[in-house]
Each structure stands twice: as structure tokens, then as C-alpha cells.
Amino acid sequence: MFGKNKNNAVTQDAVMQALSRVQEPELHKDLVTLNMIRDVAIHDGEVSFTIVLTTPACPLRAQIEQEAIAAVKALPGVSTVNVRFVADVRQDHRIIGRLNIPVKNIVAVASGKGGVGKSTVSTNLAVSLALDGAKVGVLDADIYGPNIPMMFGLSGRPRIEHDKLTPFERYGVKVISMGFLMPEGEAVVWRGPMLHKAIQQLFTDVNWGELDYLIVDLPPGTGDAQLSLAQSVPLTGGIIVTGPQAVSVSDALRGARAFERLEVPILGVVENMSGEIFGSGGGMEAAKKLHVDFLARIPLDPQVRIGGDSGEPIVVLAPDSPTAKAFRDFARVVAAKISVQNVAPQPQLKIV
Structure with missing residues (x-):
């Protein structure tokens, strides 16, 4: 036998x-x-x-x-x-040779408009992955309104060692943001080449070290920052954040079409702030229209606002809450989708 x-x-x-x-x-x-x-x-x-x-x-x-x-x-x-x-996190092979940094996967979090909690989603996604044992970084590419420093409770200027910025680290996540490099409250009016160079340097002039996932928090909309990011680095995938309302869904569709034009795979849609006040279902509707996966429905929770103001993401502030559990499940779904994509890349469906 x-x-x-x-x-x-x-x-x-x-x-x-x-x-x-x-x-x-x-x-x-x-x-x-x-x-x-x-x-x-x-x-x-x-x-x-x-x-x-x-x-x-x-x-x-x-x-x-x-x-x-x-x-x-x-x-x-x-x-x-x-x-x-x-x-052993599988690497997006398109990154090899394109960037001189040991990052395995780069995930952009985007929305068609502001006010849907995109930075909150980016923060809790990153911290959730780190809590599960992954090596994670967050790059705050929202040049016009960087919120990631507040979300992580960080301030000050990063150290420079060997001509590279050393990212801050909190909750097991390495963090860099243009907000650390500008005077507080100062507006940025960069466009075109200046913006492109700034975003590129946030990747190449930062000592990220080895990362399984680098989460990139994009500014809202479909402008120069998105174009510069897609031209600068190969993105493993994009996540679209929407609110439950119809107007948010419409904006989310525009954001997704920008990803499609830039040939960035869409990992799926997450509906944030779902519940009695704003309703629910918008994220599922957007996912159906985009022919992509609906990744998660995150409940509206006052503790998210409290944690965002105090620099304590809800997955740390209230880990047993339904909202924290929704974020943890969401992060695991995203990680699984990246693994599937890296083992057997799937063709990107066209948006109709």
C-alpha cells in the first residue's frame, strides 16, 4: 500500500x-x-x-x-x-524591477469624492493587517488634505538617515505623509510635474524596509495624484470607498473608471458609514455596476470618529466592537484577494 x-x-x-x-x-x-x-x-x-x-x-x-x-x-x-x-506573502511580480524598494504589494485606497471616510478605511485596513502579523506601511498621498498623521496620532518631522526619510511607526505600521513635511495648516497647490515628483519621492526617498503591503491613501477625485501614482508605481490593486447614498455611488463609479483607464486592477468596493442615518446598500450597488467584488459593509459608529480624533483606530480603541470586527474581516478579504491575484492573475473586467 x-x-x-x-x-x-x-x-x-x-x-x-x-x-x-x-x-x-x-x-x-x-x-x-x-x-x-x-x-x-x-x-x-x-x-x-x-x-x-x-x-x-x-x-x-x-x-x-x-x-x-x-x-x-x-x-x-x-x-x-x-x-x-x-x-510568506506572495509578491506582485510587476513590482520587481520597477521600484528599488522591497515592497511586495501596493494597494491604493480611493474615492470619487471626499467625506466618505477614505482615510479611516486606509488606517484601519493597515492596522488590521499588522495585527494579523503582516509587515505594513501607509503612504499618505493625499497631498491636498493629509489626514493620516491625525488618524495615527503622529506629528513632527521624520528623521533623515543616509539621505532617506525614516517613516514613523505606530500600531506596527510604518507611516509617511506629506503632512509631516509641511507647516501645519498650509495649503498645497502643486499640479502636474511637481505633484508627480513629490509622490514618486514618497516611494523612493523613504526607507520603508521590507513590507508585505503598502497602503496608499489617495486624495479624493480622479485628478493628477491618481495619474501620477499609476505612472510612478505598479499598483497591485485599488479599493473603492463609497458611502451608502446614491450620490456617493455615482462618485465611486467615476473613481473606478479612472482606475480602469490607468489599467489598475480593482480589488473591490467597501461601503463605509452604513446604517440607519445614511442607509445601506450603495456599496453593493456600486460593486454590481462595476462587476467587481463587494468587500465589506462598515457600520456607522461614533467610536470611529472618537478614535480618529485621538489617533486610535477603532480596531485598537474598541477591538470587540462590531465595526472593528468588520474592519478586521475586510482586511482579511483584501489580503486573500491579493494572494489569489498574485498566484493566478485575473484579467481586469471592463466597466460598462
Whole structure:
């Protein structure tokens, strides 16, 4: 019988054969084919192995663990199964060679208009990924109204070492913003080449270190900043933030069309501030019109405003609240979509 030796003891081959029947639920390939199994050890019926996830924010980790244990425990001679998890985030291969920074994925968060909580979404997305164990940075590219410093409770000027800016770090996230480099309250009126150069330097002249995800908070609208960003760096994907109202949906569609024209994959739509006051459903409607995934519905919650003012994202301020849990789930969905895209890139659907 395959996998047995002459002493009728389970073998490494048998374990790998069993695990080859366990599918990664979102990549739709088995764990062995995806090279996700490491360090198989067998001792007196006790089997141990490591599963290498494609993101530490894997939303289906529990399912993978249960199915892997069941598959191996079904082998004759196995009494105990121990599973360890590590993560190796897959890289967007378009980034290799384009940027001289060790960043695996760059995700832009955009909206067609202001006032929908785009910076709040960017902040809680980044902190949620960091809480799950990912290496994360936030680049505040909202040149005209940088809010990320307030969201993280940061101020002052970053240090310069070896001709590069050293980002601030809080909640496990590295943060850089034009807000750190300008006098407080000063308006920026850059356009065209000046804006393009400023955004490019926020990538190349900052010592980001190794990052799994760099979240870029874009200014609202579809102007020079979006164009400069898409021309400067290869974006792994864009996330569209909308409110529940019809007017927000209309603006979100315009923002998505800008991504499409710039050939940026749209990861999906998130509806922010959903609830009794503003209603709900706008995000789902926008996603349907764009033929992309609806990523999350984030409830309207006064604690989000309190945390934003005090520099404490709600996933830190009130981690057990429904809104914090919605943000954590949202981040895991985004991480999973990036993993799927990097393993098997999907063609970008045209918006109709």
C-alpha cells in the first residue's frame, strides 16, 4: 500500500499524499501543489508539519487547519496531528524591477469624492493587517488634505538617515505623509510635474524596509495624484470607498473608471458609514455596476470618529466592537484577494 513501510508505519510520502487532497479554498489548488507544506516530521504515530500561508491575514486558516488534520489523521497509524502556521506573502511580480524598494504589494485606497471616510478605511485596513502579523506601511498621498498623521496620532518631522526619510511607526505600521513635511495648516497647490515628483519621492526617498503591503491613501477625485501614482508605481490593486447614498455611488463609479483607464486592477468596493442615518446598500450597488467584488459593509459608529480624533483606530480603541470586527474581516478579504491575484492573475473586467 502506498505510503507504508515494511513495519506498517506511516511515512512522509503518505502524509504528503493525504495533504495533496486538501484544497486551499480560495486558490483552488491543493496544498502540496502550492508548495505550502514544510517540515513534515513523524514519531510514534505523531505527525507534525508546517503550513505556509500566502498571507498572515488568511480568512480561512481555521478551515485549512481542520481539513489538513482530518486528512492526515485518517491515515492508519496516525494518532496525533500537530499543525504549525507561518506566512510568506506572495509578491506582485510587476513590482520587481520597477521600484528599488522591497515592497511586495501596493494597494491604493480611493474615492470619487471626499467625506466618505477614505482615510479611516486606509488606517484601519493597515492596522488590521499588522495585527494579523503582516509587515505594513501607509503612504499618505493625499497631498491636498493629509489626514493620516491625525488618524495615527503622529506629528513632527521624520528623521533623515543616509539621505532617506525614516517613516514613523505606530500600531506596527510604518507611516509617511506629506503632512509631516509641511507647516501645519498650509495649503498645497502643486499640479502636474511637481505633484508627480513629490509622490514618486514618497516611494523612493523613504526607507520603508521590507513590507508585505503598502497602503496608499489617495486624495479624493480622479485628478493628477491618481495619474501620477499609476505612472510612478505598479499598483497591485485599488479599493473603492463609497458611502451608502446614491450620490456617493455615482462618485465611486467615476473613481473606478479612472482606475480602469490607468489599467489598475480593482480589488473591490467597501461601503463605509452604513446604517440607519445614511442607509445601506450603495456599496453593493456600486460593486454590481462595476462587476467587481463587494468587500465589506462598515457600520456607522461614533467610536470611529472618537478614535480618529485621538489617533486610535477603532480596531485598537474598541477591538470587540462590531465595526472593528468588520474592519478586521475586510482586511482579511483584501489580503486573500491579493494572494489569489498574485498566484493566478485575473484579467481586469471592463466597466460598462
